[in-house]
Amino acid sequence: MRYSGFRVIKEALTGHKGWTAAWREPDPQPAYDIVIVGGGGHGLATAYYLASKYNQHRVAVIEKGWIGGGNVGRNTTIIRSNYLLDGNEPFYEFSLKLWEGLEQDFNYNAMVSQRGILNLIHSDAQRDAFIRRGNAMILNGADAELLSTAQIKERYPFLNTENARFPIKGGLAQHRGGTVRHDAVAWGYARGADSRGVDIIQNCEVTGFRIENGKCLGVETTKGFIGAGKVGCAVAGSSSRLMSHAGMRLPMESHVLQAFVSEGLKPVLPGVITFGAGHFYVSQSDKGGLVFGGDIDGYNTYAQRGNLPVVEDVCEGGMAIFPMLGRARLLRMWGGIMDMSMDGSPIIDRTHIDGLYFNGGWCYGGFKATPASGYAFAHLLATDTPHDTATAYRFDRFERGLMIDEKGMGNQPNLH
Amino acid sequence: MIIDHPLLGPRDSAEFTYLGDARLLDRPDPQSETAAAEFHDYGYIRDNPAGWHEELWFHEAGDRSWLVVTRNTLTHEIREVRLARDVARERRAKG
Ligand SMILES: Cc1cc2nc3c(=O)[nH]c(=O)nc-3n(C[C@H](O)[C@H](O)[C@H](O)COP(=O)(O)OP(=O)(O)OC[C@H]3O[C@@H](n4cnc5c(N)ncnc54)[C@H](O)[C@@H]3O)c2cc1C
Numbered sequence: 001m002r003y004s005g006f007r008v009i010k011e012a013l014t015g016h017k018g019w020t021a022a023w024r025e026p027d028p029q030p031a032y033d034i035v036i037v038g039g040g041g042h043g044l045a046t047a048y049y050l051a052s053k054y055n056q057h058r059v060a061v062i063e064k065g066w067i068g069g070g071n072v073g074r075n076t077t078i079i080r081s082n083y084l085l086d087g088n089e090p091f092y093e094f095s096l097k098l099w100e101g102l103e104q105d106f107n108y109n110a111m112v113s114q115r116g117i118l119n120l121i122h123s124d125a126q127r128d129a130f131i132r133r134g135n136a137m138i139l140n141g142a143d144a145e146l147l148s149t150a151q152i153k154e155r156y157p158f159l160n161t162e163n164a165r166f167p168i169k170g171g172l173a174q175h176r177g178g179t180v181r182h183d184a185v186a187w188g189y190a191r192g193a194d195s196r197g198v199d200i201i202q203n204c205e206v207t208g209f210r211i212e213n214g215k216c217l218g219v220e221t222t223k224g225f226i227g228a229g230k231v232g233c234a235v236a237g238s239s240s241r242l243m244s245h246a247g248m249r250l251p252m253e254s255h256v257l258q259a260f261v262s263e264g265l266k267p268v269l270p271g272v273i274t275f276g277a278g279h280f281y282v283s284q285s286d287k288g289g290l291v292f293g294g295d296i297d298g299y300n301t302y303a304q305r306g307n308l309p310v311v312e313d314v315c316e317g318g319m320a321i322f323p324m325l326g327r328a329r330l331l332r333m334w335g336g337i338m339d340m341s342m343d344g345s346p347i348i349d350r351t352h353i354d355g356l357y358f359n360g361g362w363c364y365g366g367f368k369a370t371p372a373s374g375y376a377f378a379h380l381l382a383t384d385t386p387h388d389t390a391t392a393y394r395f396d397r398f399e400r401g402l403m404i405d406e407k408g409m410g411n412q413p414n415l416h
Numbered sequence: 417m418i419i420d421h422p423l424l425g426p427r428d429s430a431e432f433t434y435l436g437d438a439r440l441l442d443r444p445d446p447q448s449e450t451a452a453a454e455f456h457d458y459g460y461i462r463d464n465p466a467g468w469h470e471e472l473w474f475h476e477a478g479d480r481s482w483l484v485v486t487r488n489t490l491t492h493e494i495r496e497v498r499l500a501r502d503v504a505r506e507r508r509a510k511g
Contacts, residue, residue: 250461
């Protein structure tokens with residue numbers, strides 16, 4: 001069923017009796033050409049592009065819980081392409097371009113809102129670094145604009161530009177950045193993939209791989225063995241656990257990132273703002289809640305909840321730039337498990353096992369990457385060659401000294 | 417999380433910074449034939465288990481000692497805390 005304004009009016013006039021389920025709930029078939037493990041944003045996007053761009057229709061997505069229950073439904077929904085390094089920026093700009101056409105492409109309202117993102121500057125060194133980043137963005141076809149304190153004050157009069165411990169000295173804006181309704185992304189890709197023949201199998205955990213003579217023949221699941229010509233894994237925070245079934249150890253640690261939402265307020269915050277002296281980012285949802293977050297907790301964990309010191313740190317960051325936040329009550333907070341890689345950048349690559357492919361290491365920035373990640377992973381699975389924008393995301397980059405370390409933090413996952 | 421420091425008693429984990437897997441105590445031999453591969457694994461590859469994990473914590477806002485904390489990554493329960501110095505000596509003695 002195609003969704004449209006006309007359809008909404010027609011259904012409204014006929015008692016909304018014509019709506020059908022957005023995707024089927026099939027039982028698994030004995031075998032598929034391609035099996036995707038993980039029904040998060042990346043897994044579903046991969047299946048969608050396999051079917052819509054690479055003409056692969058015997059595809060299944062296997063999800064241990066329900067689709068959208070992982071990080072794709074837990075993040076702070078920020079999209080942007082403001083990266084510095086060559087390995088990253090073309091990929092993230094490709095992703096932002098896909099976001100721009102996504103809703104028409106998959107015929108689903110994902111509430112893509114290019115309300116703009118502003119990274120605040122607090123020191124001379126930071127200004128230099130941001131100017132360099134802005135130039136790198138422009139060189140790669142993205143948009144970037146350096147704003148003065150006066151320009152910022154005009155747009156965001158509530159920011160604490162005076163009397164602050166870390167005064168605001170300007171900002172780097174990307175006007176095409178913004179937010180997207182996160183779980184609608186999962187649903188939109190799921191519906192688009194399903195309507196092109198992809199089976200989405202929920203409540204089915206992959207418990208192992210069947211590997212014979214160095215070739216992966218399929219996956220063992222809680223619903224039995226499912227054969228596959230190729231298996232693509234995209235399970236984000238569970239990557240090390242899943243790949244250990246194939247005897248692999250990854251350049252990754254799993255960490256928790258917390259997110260927070262305030263009670264609903266009248267519109268106060270027009271775009272996305274990030275605080276550069278600490279780590280704090282905030283936007284306002286269409287329901288009115290201020291959605292914000294900060295650093296990861298910083299220790300290995302698979303518990304989807306964090307600890308209080310980080311809550312305090314995040315709220316301090318918020319108060320530093322945005323004193324009026326102190327009057328709002330916190331409504332909810334939660335955590336998600338991040339696949340923190342050794343250089344802060346992802347991997348989209350083949351493994352040493354024939355027929356087994358991997359997508360992960362997204363750290364806490366993988367939501368914005370969802371369209372490009374799905375596209376690039378579909379490209380790799382369908383053609384066995386890396387997509388043009390993802391050639392740097394290889395397993396062997398650590399061995400070869402080709403790290404993509406945006407922050408220059410070294411092999412310390414909790415600092416990326 | 418509360419870390420029961422062997423010398424100072426129970427301390428808030430916020431006083432500590434986290435380094436990672438306690439395998440980082442076992443630095444490979446730079447003279448070995450396979451040193452390049454071993455240092456790659458040492459520097460970049462992790463078990464990252466779901467369950468018990470021995471890990472290095474530094475008491476930065478305290479006595480600045482390094483600890484080996486055995487903690488469950490599924491529940492955050494802490495089973496054992498030892499001075500990293502003692503663990504390292506013990507491992508060296510075992511060879
Ligand atoms: C609090 C928070 C805030 C964030 N904010 C942002 C942000 O503002 N901008 C941004 O770009 N990114 C952000 N991120 C990061 C982003 O959400 C993730 O990088 C991205 O969603 C990960 O990809 P995914 O959607 O495929 O993951 P997930 O949705 O986690 O999908 C993985 C799926 O795999 C399934 N799975 C795991 N093991 C198995 C198994 N054995 N068998 C079958 N299925 C399995 C899981 O159940 C899960 O559904 C944030 C993350 C969090 C937690």
